[in-house]
Amino acid sequence: MKRWDGILIALFLLPAALWLLLQRPQPERLLVNIYVDGELVSSAPLPAQATALRIEGVGGYNLLLLEPDGVRMQAADCPAGDCVHSGKITRAPMAIACLPHHVLVVLEGAAETGEGGVDIVAG
Ligand SMILES: [Zn+2]
Numbered sequence: 001m002k003r004w005d006g007i008l009i010a011l012f013l014l015p016a017a018l019w020l021l022l023q024r025p026q027p028e029r030l031l032v033n034i035y036v037d038g039e040l041v042s043s044a045p046l047p048a049q050a051t052a053l054r055i056e057g058v059g060g061y062n063l064l065l066l067e068p069d070g071v072r073m074q075a076a077d078c079p080a081g082d083c084v085h086s087g088k089i090t091r092a093p094m095a096i097a098c099l100p101h102h103v104l105v106v107l108e109g110a111a112e113t114g115e116g117g118v119d120i121v122a123g
Contacts, residue, residue: 057100
């Protein structure tokens, strides 16, 4: 399942990726997976332009800022605000957790398929 999802995403993204390549170097494609209370509520690639995304967590909200090169928690109404202070994540498999709201934001590398040659990347 996961492999096919990756292929579909790669096919869907290919024209956009090519277009992006003309604009700026894109070292790796990353998916932003958002979990609330253990459930995957959103899975999308990093956007070409900065985009704010409001997440309805458990007992509060989180405002996520998706940027072409990473993700950070811009605002939240959790008591400690640790998620906001944790800064920007830019690589897989980094994550931002908001424990009070049961929100987990994980960067994942997109499947490396459909590119013709396969680069073996260790680590
Ligand atoms: Zn928080």
